[in-house]
Amino acid sequence: MSTHDDNAPKEAKRRGFLKAGGVAGLAAALGAASGGTQAAAKPSHAPDARDPMAAAEPFFGEHQGGIVTPQQSHAYVATFDLKTEKRDELVQLLRDWTAAAAKLTRGAALEDYGQTGDDAVPADSGEALGIGPAGLTITFGFGPGIFTHEGKDRYGLAARRPAALVDLPRFNGDQLLPEKSGGDLFVQACANDTQVAFHAVRQLAKMGYGILQMRWGQAGFMSSARGQTPRNLMGFKDGTNNPSTQDRSLMNQFVWARDEGSAWMNGGTYTVVRRIRITLEHWDRMERGFQEQVVGRHKLSGAPIGKQHEHDPVDLTATDKDGNPQIPENSHVRLSNAASNNGAQILRRAYSYNDSTNFYIERWPPWRQETEYDAGLLFIAHQRDPRTGFIPINEKLSKLDMMNQFTTHVGSGIFACPPGAREGSFIGAGLFEV
Template identity: 45%
Template sequence: MTVTVGLGPGIFDGRFGLANKKPAHLAQIPDLPSDNLAAATTGGDLSLQACADDPQVAYHAIRDLARMARGTATVRWTVLGFGRASAGKNQTTPRNLMGFKDGTRNITSDADYDEFVWLGDSAGWMAGGTYQVVRKIEMNIEIWDADVISDQQRVFGRTKVDGAPLSGGSEHTTPDFHAKAGGELKIDPRSHVSLAAHEHHGGVKILRRPYNYTDGLNQYGQLDAGLLFTAYMNDPEHFTRIQTRLGSSDRLNEYISHIGSAVFAVPPAPRAGEYIGQALFR
């Protein structure tokens, strides 16, 4: 099991004498196109993420932490995520509840981690840490399931079975956003893969680590489910830049709604004999 801790902007608002230690890029995510945020699933002073192969292990970890904090801190909102290993036989990229692979072009190299995820020595007590952006994204699963697969593939810009870009190749083939067939682009410029591509954001990348979630059935008897999108980067503006473009014209917006949002500073991993965030109090 692993546990990740993040510190929200409110931690540095003066209540705890830490205002002068606020990380340089830690600020609330601005209003973005297509946002439909609910107050009950937005913000927070601390982020606690527990990951385990068995959800019961993660549940008890969070329960015990909440119990120990009782009287000092209260739980604002929680999401039970799942599905990181649900890609299918002989497949490694996770799938979302829409049935498509999620994370094919994710950060994998040490060079990209150093350039886009980890903070450098100039970040002071946050050196070696990162920023976490969390978005709760509701999916209109019933409407999506009624759409034909060919249109679903145009929405994502990839094939549903193997995740290959519609420009051709296999899952990890670099998409060709200029490829045409019959005079038309093979990958719709408003497709999710096109709008999210780092080639269209000045080369900026973020580390994506999303989880599926379900809150059962809603009041209409339909599945209340979606994606808990978590991402890590050395500047939250990178996420804002990408999501502004997605929120404005992504064809996927017809089927999703961003209902929760938060941003946190994640301290570096503690050294032997130290605790998380110890450098903050030196």
């Protein structure tokens, strides 16, 4: 007998249920489950050997930070609605944000506290003083509303909207909340300290007072032993088979925008954000064998069902002793696999979230009405083109994935994240050049 005890088949009645098909919506989100047909390279979230609080990531560069950067332990994501109708005010805001982000990612405050008088309003709220840069990255993106808003071309940018920045369709099972969806401007702050990440977004929001207002914000976290793939709240390793961020050819193929018709986006990426609540109370009552077949991986090792090691290639042709697919037909791994989606891949950079509790009416048996955890996955996916990445993958998952009985998509957004800024310029400058 193998020392790997996850392989024994569990409950024929569960296997029959798996073959029946699901009906609600899930993105290629719980990347723990996502599997490719090849062994994955070193995960992109491998820890830095340096002191994580002293680590500093450059802000200026060819690409924005926080996309292929080794994943930090905390994130704060926010979107904003623009209130100004003046293009010049929007450009100035982006200039100010660029200068501030360059300081914050170095661990610097936005003012010299020793030179500030008691009668002045501080430019920096001060709660991150002395903590260090903590590997902070700040990523900016533009939502569809920056190009047209209620049918109006507010800033003369409508003709420059990239074809790849499409409005996401409504997926089967979506229960999207307006207060958790959309936004004209997207800000993602990731750091090795939760206060540093929140502090960054807080300063940027303050700088936009009168020009914009926050639409929604969400804190996220991930934890793992050093050098290991982190686990999501379902207990499975998350992100095992991401395309390697160390492979430039893969990043150019699947992540960085190049020839999709908008030159100002070359070197940028298209980011899909989904807030996915997980009914943990329901999931926690499921047998481990059933959980593994829903996901398509062994819970302890992270290996594909039937394999021994996390990065073993997924074999979609393998069958069990009864001739049934070893990886169930409606498992998350099979349905999200590149081989099942015409080779499509996306770069997942997800975080768990826990927002205490709330009152819910469940949409799956036993249809309970009770206070439950408001917890789940802040799914973030970067890709070269959502029309060939997230959208077709999620269309399939939303209809067939058996994980849907435990998850509900309650928030959504899509954003064009431009290439990195050059020193002396500002983020998204190419969009505003005539």
